[in-house]
Amino acid sequence: MSLRIRCPHCGPRSVEEWVHGEIPVVPDAIADPDARDVDRGYMHTNEHGVVREAWFHLSGCRRWVTLWRDSRTDEWVEPPG
Amino acid sequence: MTGSGEFTFDGTAVPFDTGDHLLTALVRVGIHPTGGGTLCAEGHSPHCVAEVDGSAYVHTCQTLAREGMVVRAHPTGAPPVLPSIASPERPVAVRNIHHEVIVIGGGESGRAAAAAAGAPIVDAKDGSEAIGIYPGPMVAVRTDDGMVHAHVNRVVVATGALPLLPVCPGNDLAGLYTPMAAERLTAAGVDLGQTVRITGPPDRFEGDIRVRSVVVGGERIECDAVIVDIGTTPNEVLARMGAGLAIDTVGDAATAASPPPCPVEGTVCPCNETTMAELAEAWARGFTSMELLKRASLAGTGVCQGAVCSPYLQSFIADRTGSVEAPFTARPVARQATLSEIAAGRHHPAVPRTSLHAIHEAAGATMDRLGGWWRPWMYSDVGAEYDAVRNAVSLGDVGTLGKFIVSGPDAEAALQRLISTDVSTIRPGRSRYVLMLDERGYVLDDGMILREPEGDRFFVTVTSGGASVAEMWFRDWTAHLNVRWMNVTMALGAINVTGPRAPELLARVGFDETLPMLQHTESDIANVPCRVVRLSFTGEVSFELHHPFARSGELWHALLDAGADLGVVPHGLDALSRLRLEKGHIIVGQDSDYDSTPRRLHHDWMVNLDSGNFIGRHAVERTNRLALDKQLVGLESEGPAPFEGAVAWTPDGEYAGYVTSAAWSPTLDRSVMLAWIRLADGELPEEVWIEGESARRVALPFYDPAGTRARG
Amino acid sequence: MAEFAVVRERIAAVRIAATPTALDAARWPADATELRLAPDEVLLLDVLDAAAPEPHAIVFPDTGWVRFVLSPAAGTRVFEGAATWPPPAHGLGQGAIAGIPAKVIVNTDCWWLVVQGVLADDFEDRLVEVLA
Numbered sequence: 052m053s054l055r056i057r058c059p060h061c062g063p064r065s066v067e068e069w070v071h072g073e074i075p076v077v078p079d080a081i082a083d084p085d086a087r088d089v090d091r092g093y094m095h096t097n098e099h100g101v102v103r104e105a106w107f108h109l110s111g112c113r114r115w116v117t118l119w120r121d122s123r124t125d126e127w128v129e130p131p132g
Numbered sequence: 133m134t135g136s137g138e139f140t141f142d143g144t145a146v147p148f149d150t151g152d153h154l155l156t157a158l159v160r161v162g163i164h165p166t167g168g169g170t171l172c173a174e175g176h177s178p179h180c181v182a183e184v185d186g187s188a189y190v191h192t193c194q195t196l197a198r199e200g201m202v203v204r205a206h207p208t209g210a211p212p213v214l215p216s217i218a219s220p221e222r223p224v225a226v227r228n229i230h231h232e233v234i235v236i237g238g239g240e241s242g243r244a245a246a247a248a249a250g251a252p253i254v255d256a257k258d259g260s261e262a263i264g265i266y267p268g269p270m271v272a273v274r275t276d277d278g279m280v281h282a283h284v285n286r287v288v289v290a291t292g293a294l295p296l297l298p299v300c301p302g303n304d305l306a307g308l309y310t311p312m313a314a315e316r317l318t319a320a321g322v323d324l325g326q327t328v329r330i331t332g333p334p335d336r337f338e339g340d341i342r343v344r345s346v347v348v349g350g351e352r353i354e355c356d357a358v359i360v361d362i363g364t365t366p367n368e369v370l371a372r373m374g375a376g377l378a379i380d381t382v383g384d385a386a387t388a389a390s391p392p393p394c395p396v397e398g399t400v401c402p403c404n405e406t407t408m409a410e411l412a413e414a415w416a417r418g419f420t421s422m423e424l425l426k427r428a429s430l431a432g433t434g435v436c437q438g439a440v441c442s443p444y445l446q447s448f449i450a451d452r453t454g455s456v457e458a459p460f461t462a463r464p465v466a467r468q469a470t471l472s473e474i475a476a477g478r479h480h481p482a483v484p485r486t487s488l489h490a491i492h493e494a495a496g497a498t499m500d501r502l503g504g505w506w507r508p509w510m511y512s513d514v515g516a517e518y519d520a521v522r523n524a525v526s527l528g529d530v531g532t533l534g535k536f537i538v539s540g541p542d543a544e545a546a547l548q549r550l551i552s553t554d555v556s557t558i559r560p561g562r563s564r565y566v567l568m569l570d571e572r573g574y575v576l577d578d579g580m581i582l583r584e585p586e587g588d589r590f591f592v593t594v595t596s597g598g599a600s601v602a603e604m605w606f607r608d609w610t611a612h613l614n615v616r617w618m619n620v621t622m623a624l625g626a627i628n629v630t631g632p633r634a635p636e637l638l639a640r641v642g643f644d645e646t647l648p649m650l651q652h653t654e655s656d657i658a659n660v661p662c663r664v665v666r667l668s669f670t671g672e673v674s675f676e677l678h679h680p681f682a683r684s685g686e687l688w689h690a691l692l693d694a695g696a697d698l699g700v701v702p703h704g705l706d707a708l709s710r711l712r713l714e715k716g717h718i719i720v721g722q723d724s725d726y727d728s729t730p731r732r733l734h735h736d737w738m739v740n741l742d743s744g745n746f747i748g749r750h751a752v753e754r755t756n757r758l759a760l761d762k763q764l765v766g767l768e769s770e771g772p773a774p775f776e777g778a779v780a781w782t783p784d785g786e787y788a789g790y791v792t793s794a795a796w797s798p799t800l801d802r803s804v805m806l807a808w809i810r811l812a813d814g815e816l817p818e819e820v821w822i823e824g825e826s827a828r829r830v831a832l833p834f835y836d837p838a839g840t841r842a843r844g
Numbered sequence: 845m846a847e848f849a850v851v852r853e854r855i856a857a858v859r860i861a862a863t864p865t866a867l868d869a870a871r872w873p874a875d876a877t878e879l880r881l882a883p884d885e886v887l888l889l890d891v892l893d894a895a896a897p898e899p900h901a902i903v904f905p906d907t908g909w910v911r912f913v914l915s916p917a918a919g920t921r922v923f924e925g926a927a928t929w930p931p932p933a934h935g936l937g938q939g940a941i942a943g944i945p946a947k948v949i950v951n952t953d954c955w956w957l958v959v960q961g962v963l964a965d966d967f968e969d970r971l972v973e974v975l976a
């Protein structure tokens with residue numbers, strides 16, 4: 052109903068204001084641009100752990116925000132490393 | 133007691149005293165709301181629920197009796213009847229509050245937690261009942277004045293303990309009460325008859341409808357009522373809703389009670405009538421953990437969310453594994469809620485209205501929600517609107533188009549990446565019809581790119597309704613580039629002036645330049661600053677006039693006034709969809725699908741494989757090597773236009789595909805269609821059958837194939 | 845009920861997209877109310893034009909916004925009844941109000957709610973409903 056997502060520009064806002072985007076990170080080891088397209092397009096994983104997520108703040112600043120979430124607990128976490 | 137009154141239960145009048153809950157009045161006259169099962173009078177047991185004034189699953193023990201209430205038992209073995217939607221309830225108001233911490237439960241531990249944190253308390257006894265905890269965290273609270281949504285950073289659950297309800301044969305008889313229920317009913321003057329208190333798990337209850345005796349430790353005791361005093365279990369259903377949320381559970385709600393002895397037989401989940409035998413059967417099938425057992429047996433999936441069965445599932449598992457598993461998770465809500473309560477504070481998505489909305493309405497247009505906007509479907513006569521475009525001049529409101537300004541040293545590089553054409557060859561002052569592909573090589577959207585005279589600036593339009601998706605796509609892919617994007621979709625109005633006499637009309641309002649096809653310029657038209665774009669979607673000479681949002685009305689009226697003798701009238705979407713179909717122009721999202729490659733769409737001419745690494749290039753190269761399996765084609769027939777979505781069959785009766793757009797063409801005097809058609813043995817069929825009519829495959833466009841009319 | 849009256853007005857505004865550093869350093873016309881929509885985008889209310897803060901900036905006179913002027917009491921009531929986020933103590937906040945993307949500007953004597961004109965009719969209906 053109201054998962055809260057922190058916008059670094061606007062502040063915490065409920066999930067209804069956002070659009071979730073799938074932005075899988077392509078491993079650096081894949082260098083060829085076309086191969087990176089394919090990895091991005093088809094090789095989605097569903098990690099059981101800390102995942103990078105992209106959210107677009109549609110009702111606010113209309114910008115992408117990158118966040119890290121622990122898919123085991125549904126908690127927002129600090130970026131790894 | 134004064135001021136007594138009456139309500140009805142299944143049509144029978146039931147008297148009540150002022151201050152009675154419904155349950156009290158029912159038990160006083162010997163009625164059990166669900167026929168049987170232990171009553172708790174605290175809102176936890178599922179055995180007192182009934183339909184009250186049209187709302188199902190109402191706890192009668194929590195609802196004060198009022199004159200004329202209509203109470204009905206839920207049907208046996210079937211869900212209660214949903215309320216009629218003929219008389220929708222008044223919307224329930226919501227009050228949003230914001231706190232650091234909120235405490236649920238006003239007992240000793242709750243008050244202590246509230247004092248320590250300086251936090252407010254929500255307590256059902258004070259008329260505010262927390263019915264759910266949602267991510268946020270957000271606590272949904274029901275009050276007499278509507279819902280309260282408490283947005284907090286931490287929730288303290290201090291909801292105490294629940295009485296254990298018995299599981300044994302006969303636990304569905306009437307006459308079984310928790311100590312609290314017996315106390316409250318007796319205090320309200322209800323005569324429970326000959327009562328027996330048991331403090332250990334019963335072997336069974338005996339009786340027909342009402343209990344007549346209880347057997348404990350092998351000893352039978354005759355009675356009219358049994359007070360079942362067999363211990364408590366933490367009341368933490370709200371805490372179990374909040375996996376991953378900042379919730380602290382304190383007091384009795386947090387005290388892990390050792391599970392009761394595992395029952396041998398009886399109904400363990402009264403909500404779903406799951407028996408101990410069914411638990412054993414599910415276990416034997418391999419569902420050997422708490423969450424699996426719940427899903428396989430349905431125990432705990434009912435309205436009480438495990439108030440009865442949860443401790444017994446723990447003991448059932450502990451008996452077999454030797455260890456006590458945590459109870460299963462719960463889902464909001466913990467109490468029955470009406471749809472109006474759940475919908476409190478929610479709104480329909482607002483549908484945007486163009487700068488000309490009020491003018492269309494005043495002109496009597498039929499407005500409809502199309503492509504994410506309110507748009508005029510038809511003004512009064514679709515035939516006249518069509519004729520005005522083909523033979524004279526007409527105005528169309530195209531303010532719904534997605535519109536963007538792009539600037540910066542990397543603007544061209546950004547568009548090269550996003551668009552499947554060679555953007556570097558679009559010269560200043562020129563424009564091009566383009567496709568956007570996704571990484572899979574499927575068409576995401578189509579639109580126009582205009583290069584400004586400055587060279588490093590562009591104006592981009594995309595499909596109506598596609599602006600937000602396009603903006604997300606643009607910003608995502610070009611975040612690393614030195615480029616500025618501005619979404620001006622809602623900031624500009626746009627009017628399409630189309631028809632053979634369009635240049636004549638524009639000359640009368642101040643625009644007499646010769647603007648060749650696919651070129652654009654800026655000019656004041658009727659004193660309104662406009663970006664003028666020469667293109668064609670209708671198949672006739674067309675000029676799109678993009679202008680400041682607030683100036684649309686004056687521009688529209690100036691054009692209508694200036695062209696009255698030319699026959700200018702506005703056209704709606706109905707006419708436009710016929711006009712563009714005659715030209716074979718696709719509408720992305722209507723004629724395209726989620727797997728439409730440019731080749732399948734017959735738009736491979738819009739892909740320039742020499743223009744660098746645009747998104748989807750690799751996929752296009754790869755799919756181009758595969759055999760073509762289906763294609764969007766033009767069909768025409770002598771019969772009436774079929775429904776969009778109509779199935780096409782081969783002459784042999786094989787499935788061939790389906791129609792995406794269809795209309796009767798007055799100009800061509802036949803029906804024209806776009807349809808997805810399968811190839812058989814590498815060939816498209818020459819003829820298909822649709823709704824009993826033969827349809828021929830023809831080259832696109834249907835109308836003016838040489839394009840002489842659009843060029844003027 | 846004047847306390848809960850809603851005044852609706854069109855506004856002159858200029859929207860600017862530019863680098864965050866250029867926007868940080870820019871000086872706007874004295875009459876302008878600056879709303880920083882995003883790190884790289886600003887909306888200036890009550891001005892007709894503004895100078896480009898950097899060579900590639902997009903400076904766009906934007907007539908597509910509508911302002912609703914409310915008393916502080918009405919503004920507070922709107923947030924209680926129709927927003928899941930708290931209003932700012934002062935200045936700009938942006939997010940959904942009554943399900944519609946909105947900007948709020950909390951001034952000492954009045955609150956402004958600014959929405960896109962294409963949604964202003966719906967927004968006005970919802971304001972009236974929540975203030976009823």
Ligand SMILES: [Zn+2]
Pocket residue numbers: 058059060061062108111112113114
């Ligand atoms: Zn934001």
